[in-house]
Amino acid sequence: MSRQIVTEPISANAFAPFGDLIEVSGTPDKIINQGQCGRYHDRARMSFAEGRAGISLFDANPRSLPYRLDMVERHPEGSQAFIPMTENPFLVIVALDEQGIPGQPCAFLTKSGQAVNYHRGVWHGVLTPLHSPGLFAVVDRIGEGTNLEEYWFDTPYQVVAEPNEAAG
Template identity: 40%
Template sequence: MRALAPEPLTAEGFAPFGAVIEADPASAIGINAGFTTRFHALAEVAVEGGAPILSIFRGRPRPLLIDMLERHPFGSQAFVPLGGRPWLAVCAETPGAPLRAFLARGDQGAQYAAGVWHFPLLTLAAQDFLVVDRAVPERNVELADLAEPAEVVLDA
């Protein structure tokens, strides 16, 4: 089995797969008489048909075995942790391409672009996530088993 070492989640590294969602000072706008800072337009919701929706996913730690990938061909999917704990985003260009694992801080979210292959929610500690994705009656997920699974290995 392959060992997969996660890299820090950065906008540059994650760009082939989507957008990093974090309080970027370059997007800061003072509002509400200066009592609030808005970090504006950190990601755009992409949906083909249907409507963008907000959900809460309650994640629990699971084995760090990456044996399959999924993708949502008709809309983006964003995950923002609400518990402030680190989590992992694992992606690949195709199910046979090299995997990339990103270690997200507890104050970083990630938005997978429509059609991006990724592993399901992979949190390192139980926590809730705000999820922005597409609501439609038809199924919007494709699954692929990996010929060669990998295990994410975190530094001790």
């Protein structure tokens, strides 16, 4: 038996406890490149312990809804930004920390042009593109030491687009 989580559209306010929603919104902070480019400056709070920021490319297999969530992870030594390299939305699953373990997860769906930055220590699901190709640029900590903790749920969750959606 699984428990159900219904997805909701992501917004900066709803995602704020977990990290930064990275998107073009509002008026550009600066106009650059001879007036041909709006710069939306410093849209994510990157934070790293020892080590440095690095950019990696991920090519993840697409998943579908309903989605079985049996594990979340977190990175205590650094934030982690996922920037899609396609126009496709992706699934974002996060949970607040409750005395060292994840609390009730929630799930968001992005829209085209949105990326996320998970703050240090935030429990989150694995990279979950919903369409192929699942190409992402990832900015995260490169350095020595362990920067990954996993938590496996005793009873998995089922992430759905609509309440009471049947397992597929």
